[in-house]
Amino acid sequence: MRSFLAKLSTIEENNLTTRELIIVDYIKSNSKQIVEENIKIDELARRAKTGFSAIYNLLKKMNIDGYRDFMICLANDVEHAELNIAKNDENVANGYINLIKQNYTLIKKANLVKTINLIDSSPRIVICYWEGVLRGPAMDLSNFFYNHGVNVTLLDSDWDSINNRIKNTQTNDLYIFLTKYGTSTHLSKVIEAIRKQKGKSIFISGKVPSKEVEENASLVHTLIVDGVEINDDNVLISKSLPFHYFNDLLIYHYLNSEKK
Known part of the structure; x- marks a missing residue:
């Protein structure tokens, strides 16, 4: 939408x-x-x-x-x-539907294909969730690739864990970052360090990336995490919903690419 x-x-x-x-x-x-x-x-x-x-x-x-x-x-x-939407449970359903529709329009399908190409060409993948609320979608994505024989590791934003991993980065290792807002200067430096180590990175965020991230990330996906369609303070839609939706789109295209 x-x-x-x-x-x-x-x-x-x-x-x-x-x-x-x-x-x-x-x-x-x-x-x-x-x-x-x-x-x-x-x-x-x-x-x-x-x-x-x-x-x-x-x-x-x-x-x-x-x-x-x-x-x-x-x-x-x-x-x-x-729109005069009835003030009942329909508001929550419409909040979900509208947020998914917004992301359906925003997510570039060509970039999903590029993401799959990066995954296929990477010897190892690290999936990192930057905020605790995104642990669920990050774990789901990690489990999916593990079950499909991909060498994948799940990390949070712990400084020591990420930097130790970066020091051992091999050429074309792929890091996938999930972040609600992506404004962390630490994250920007991490993505720059990955590029210097000849690794690749995918930045999935609820905000347009900073200039530094744009310059160093291999690929960027921008999601909408804040619904704006319903003016009802009692309707609170999970910030992780767009990331689950993105996962399902990515998995769908990944599985279909395997069939070809």
Whole structure:
């Protein structure tokens, strides 16, 4: 599902410029009016008191393909905000469904294929969960590959364990990192160290990666971990849900690649 607010949730606020923050505030406060009037980019720039370039830069950071795609995303947000969903268990179900739909749109299938290629070409795999809440999906993925004869190790974010492993990295060893927010400078340094050791790394995160991670990771997958479709404080969706969904997609494509 295309959603401006969902994609915005993948960007850390401190990665936006002052002008981009002004644009975001204006859009969030006037989204319904923008959609109903179908305002053009020049009018949006005028109302937000900024320039075209700042708008385009913001959309690029959010992986939105141009102004037309932005309007479609925003229209979806407005439509869902106006839905009068019954206040019962349906809210939780819709929270799950909407979060999965958002990730279905965001996850690039071509990158899943590239992930499988990296796995197939790696002599050893290390799966590392950076936050305790992601131990479940990391363990599930580790168990799956172990059962399929892959040389795989499961780690948490313990400094000594990771650095000892990196010191013994062989060429093309693959590290798969699962992290909700991926803002750790420690993690950035770990990924850089892996590249220097001629290892590979896959960064799976609920936020757009930092410049350092982007430069050193072999592959990046950005997930949406915060649902934005239902305005109900009592609906709390597990942060691990998108990672389980990603696992299931990866496993599905992996098994189908084995059949070919």
